[in-house]
Amino acid sequence: MSRQIFAYIEHNDGAVEDSAFELIKVAEQMDPQAQVTALLFGSGQELEDACQHAASIYPQVWKVDKQEHSYPNAELIRPQLVNLLPADAVVLAPFDTFGMDLTPGLAIKLDSAHVSDIVGLDGVDGDTLKAVRQEYGGQVHTHVHCDLSGGAVLSVRGGVFPASEGGQEGQVADKTSDAGEVQAGRRFLEVREAEVGEVDITKEDILVSIGRGIEEEDNIEIAQELAEAMGGVVSCSRPVVDAKWMEKSRQVGTSGMTVKPKIYLAMGISGSFQHMGGVKGNPFIVAVNKNASAPIFQVAHVGVVEDMLEFAPVLTEKIQEMK
C-alpha cells in the first residue's frame, strides 16, 4: 500500500516558497506513485492565493484558514496538524527556522520517527527510508536509516533537491473545521527587522569574508587591508558577529545578508550551508583555509590551503605590487 505523504508549505504574500517545489520532488523520490498532499495554514485571500499556487504543484491541497494563522506560529499549527494527519503519515517540511520550530515536537506528538536536515535520499526499502545527512558542519556525510512504519516527520534542506516545474491542477480542500481549536502557550507579538549597518555588503562586487579562522578581533585589520587593496569590503560568518567583532549587517548567510558579489574571497570559513545560503549570483569563490578537507573547497572555484593570518598580508602586498 502506498504511504500517504504530506508536505508542509510555507508561503508569503499569496505565493508559496521555493521549498514547495522541492518537497514534492522529495516525495516522488520516496514513492513515484505518491499522491502528495500540500498542507497550508494561513488566513483570507492571501491563503487562498497561496493554495491556488500550491495546486499548480500538488495534486491535493489542504488548507486551514484561521485569523490566528495569519502569521505562522508553530505552537498553534502543531496541535492542529496532529488533529488532521493520520498517525502513520509521512510529513515533509523545510529545514529552516520555521521547520526547526515545528518538526521535532510534531514527531513526538504523532509518535513518529524524526530525521532533520535531509540532504539526499537513497530510496525506500520496505519500511526503511534511506536518507543522507551531514554532521560537523558538513565535514562528513552519514547514511541514516529511518523506520517509517509508525509514520515519520522529515525536514529537508533547501536548495539541494531539484525543483518541480509544476503543471498540476490540484484540488483544494478546506480542512479548517477538522483542525480543532487554536490554542497555545506562545503568542506572536511582532517581527523586528534586522538593523541596517553603515556598509551595505549586499551591494558590493568584491567581498573579503572572514570566519572563525580570524581567531582574534585585532586580526580583522589584516582582512581590511586586503579588502582595501582589492577595492572591496569585509564581510563575515556568524561566529565573528556572535563574538561582537563585527556588526550583524556584515554577516553573510541565512540568518544574515544575502550577497551577490562578483568575487567572494572566504578566509577561515568552513562553508556551512547556513553561510553559503547567503552567497548568491554565482560569484567567483576563492577559499583560504588551513584544512584541505574543509567543505568550502567543494563550492569554491579556487582554493588556497594556508594559514589565512599569514597568507592575507602576503596577498595584500602582491596586489599592491602587481596592480
Added chain:
Amino acid sequence: MNILVCVKRVPDPAENEIEISSDGSDIEREDLVYSVNEWDNYAVEEAIQIREQHGGSVTVVSVGEEESEEVLRREMAMGADQGILVSDDAFEGSDGRGIATILKAVAESGDYDLILTGAQSDEGAAQIGGMLAAMLDQPYASLVNEIQVQGGTKLQVGREIEGGNQEVSEIELPCVLSIQSGINEPRYVGIRGIRKVSGVEIPEKEASDLGLSEDQVGQKAARVKRVDYFHPEMGEGAEILEGSTEEVAEKLVELLKSKGGMK
C-alpha cells in the same frame, strides 16, 4: 527561577579536522579536542544572567560518557550551581528521541521553571529542545536570541529568523527554549575558576535511577539509525593553487585580476 540547561560534549569545531575511521563506522576520535557545544555555552550564560537578576538556580545536565563530566565542571566554573551526569551503557545507540526521553526523565526528577538547550549540536539535528518540550507538554520556542522575564508566569522571547530578523513572542512558563548563538557574551572561564569547582561532587545517574527501561532508550528504541559515515563523490571542487606562499599569492592575483576582483 530554577533553570535546567542541557549541555553536550562535542569535538570543538575550532580545533579539529573531522576524519572518518577506516571502516566508516565512526569518526576518528583519537586526538580530538572536545569542548562544550558552542550553543550550549550561550544557554548556560543566559541562565546565569537570569539567575543573577531574578534569583533561583542553574542546573546543567549532560547525557554521555564519563568524560562529559569535564564540560559540566566547566559550566559550573562559569557559575552553574550544580551538575548532573547521566551515563549508562543502555543509552548506546540512542537516537534523538532517546536522548530527549532521558532528558525528560531528568527534568521530571527536579522542579524547573525553564529548560534551555542549544539550537543545534555537532550533528546539526536541532531537534532535542522541541522533542523535550513536546514530551513535557510545555510550550517551545527555538532559536531564541533574547529573553525578558515578565513576572513569574511568562517570558518575552525573540527568535532569530531568516535574514536576521527577530520574531517576538510571549511564552508561558514552564517552557523549553533552544538558544541561538550570539544571544549574550559568555563569560571567560579561567583555570582558577575550574580549580574552584574541581572538588564539587557531580551526581551520576543511570537508567534505573531515572526509571528508564530498555525499550525507551538505546539501540532497541531507536527508529533512526546512523549506518555509516562517508565522503560523497563530489564534482571537481576547487582548483587548489600549489607552490610557495609567494607563488600562490601571485597566481591568485592574476586570477583575481582576470575575474574583475580588483578595482
